[in-house]
Amino acid sequence: xxxxxxxxxxxxxxxxxxxxxxxxxxxxxxxATGGLLVAFARTSxxxxxxxxxxxxIQIFQGTPLLMQLFLVFFGATFLGLNIDPLAAxxxxxxxxxxxxxxxxxxxxxxxIPKGQWEASTALGLHYxxxxxxxxxxxxxxxxxxxxxxxxxxxxxSTSLASIIGFVELTRAGQIxxxxxxxxxxxxxxxxxxxxxxxxxxxxxxxxxxKKFGTVSR
Amino acid sequence: MNTAHEGQGHGHSEGQSPNLGAVAxxxxxxxxxxxxxxxxxxxxxTYHALKxxxxxxxxxxxIVICGPSGSGKSTLIRCINALEHHQSGRIEVDGVEVGxxxxxxxxxxxxxxxxxxxxxxxxxxxxxxxxxLAPRKVRGLAPKEAEAIAMRYLERVRIPEQANKYPGQLxxxxxxRVAIARALxxxxxxxxxxxxxxxxxxxxxxxxxxxxxxxxxDGMTMICVTHEMGFARQVADRVIFMDKGEIVEEGAPEDFxxxxxxxxxxxxxxxxxxH
Numbered sequence: 001x002x003x004x005x006x007x008x009x010x011x012x013x014x015x016x017x018x019x020x021x022x023x024x025x026x027x028x029x030x031x032a033t034g035g036l037l038v039a040f041a042r043t044s045x046x047x048x049x050x051x052x053x054x055x056x057i058q059i060f061q062g063t064p065l066l067m068q069l070f071l072v073f074f075g076a077t078f079l080g081l082n083i084d085p086l087a088a089x090x091x092x093x094x095x096x097x098x099x100x101x102x103x104x105x106x107x108x109x110x111x112i113p114k115g116q117w118e119a120s121t122a123l124g125l126h127y128x129x130x131x132x133x134x135x136x137x138x139x140x141x142x143x144x145x146x147x148x149x150x151x152x153x154x155x156x157s158t159s160l161a162s163i164i165g166f167v168e169l170t171r172a173g174q175i176x177x178x179x180x181x182x183x184x185x186x187x188x189x190x191x192x193x194x195x196x197x198x199x200x201x202x203x204x205x206x207x208x209x210k211k212f213g214t215v216s217r
Numbered sequence: 218m219n220t221a222h223e224g225q226g227h228g229h230s231e232g233q234s235p236n237l238g239a240v241a242x243x244x245x246x247x248x249x250x251x252x253x254x255x256x257x258x259x260x261x262x263t264y265h266a267l268k269x270x271x272x273x274x275x276x277x278x279x280i281v282i283c284g285p286s287g288s289g290k291s292t293l294i295r296c297i298n299a300l301e302h303h304q305s306g307r308i309e310v311d312g313v314e315v316g317x318x319x320x321x322x323x324x325x326x327x328x329x330x331x332x333x334x335x336x337x338x339x340x341x342x343x344x345x346x347x348x349x350l351a352p353r354k355v356r357g358l359a360p361k362e363a364e365a366i367a368m369r370y371l372e373r374v375r376i377p378e379q380a381n382k383y384p385g386q387l388x389x390x391x392x393x394r395v396a397i398a399r400a401l402x403x404x405x406x407x408x409x410x411x412x413x414x415x416x417x418x419x420x421x422x423x424x425x426x427x428x429x430x431x432x433x434x435d436g437m438t439m440i441c442v443t444h445e446m447g448f449a450r451q452v453a454d455r456v457i458f459m460d461k462g463e464i465v466e467e468g469a470p471e472d473f474x475x476x477x478x479x480x481x482x483x484x485x486x487x488x489x490x491x492h
Contacts, residue, residue, distance in 0.1 A: 113335075115333060115335050115336075115337035116337060116339065118300055118333065118337060119333060119337035119339070120339075120351075121300060121326070122298055122326060122331040123326070123351035123399070123400075123403060124327040124355040125350070125351055125354055126323075126354075129350075129354045133350060137341050138339075138340065
């Protein structure tokens, strides 16, 4: 029997937003951690480490995110691991996010003038101190706007987790649509909710770009 | 680290470079040796940046290196603290060989201060923080102690009142004096200057040269890459002329400027002294 699209259905969609946000948060934290390591590897003085990180980035930028989620989800099953959809989606998005953030942050680290490296090296500072006290504080200013921009992309990317059966906003939309057969209305509402999540982030990103873009030195 | 190979032709040189046939520099070559470069070679790909460089610098000596751009002056001093790595030959700083181990590199860099053409102050740190960072992190000084030392050297370069400003708020001359103070805070035994006045507006050159002169008068061992020939005449014990990666000629400033031996030196001096 066909149900009506009532406030109960709307509430169901809205309550599923927390899963979208949870998945986004996990993937962002994981992706940021991995991304930092990838960025360090990409700017390393060891050629093999640079090449490994570059290969990693190429693989994850050169294949669809959906395939990556499939490979994690079905790959785990293939290996005999029983992985739940949230974990699979979080791992997939983390690996993907690490590649993209790593590449963004590599650019930010390399945008810091060579003289900053040389001066800190000449003073006898070691790699860790150079990174922590000299390079990263300056690179962070450049990185903040594109990073928030990536976060917008990530929130939208979580919709792909619906296909491996994780009930977040998009999957909730499919469930409601299956019961109501009002696809235009249902997915219209879902789209509006995504927009409400992402738009402020986009505005914030643009604001940060203005704030940090001009006054670097 | 891809550097000095043992057993690669050490042109054994005591003080003067045997390949020069140039003047015997009549300077403070008697004191303990602070820097010894023997048969140093450096290539960038196919480009031969340093050719058989032999140089000995004694404690308290003031050396000025001049030469046309691309002659290897900067490369030479950057090899001393291993900002660039030489491929063969031997470099010793205060008895420690540069390039064999990272432990040695730490020792050398802690003893050698460097001042750059483009200042390279840390723009996100105040003047005081610029000066205290390395003493705290490398020497392990307490913040208070490091600040006291920093203030002493900022007074020395006559800008203690700028301590809490950011580099971007200072003039070029002031920034370069901060850079000198920052290097001095590590109590280096040797100071390297890589064209310290080349990026400055003309009216600011003097304040930086005055600071360097006073440092020289206090007996600091220093090597300056510079085109300021007035400074060379007044301060240097020895002037070295480089061209195409080689030390072409060296001598005390009186001899060097009055009777340059090689044609290349004469041409170069002609170009920079009478333009």
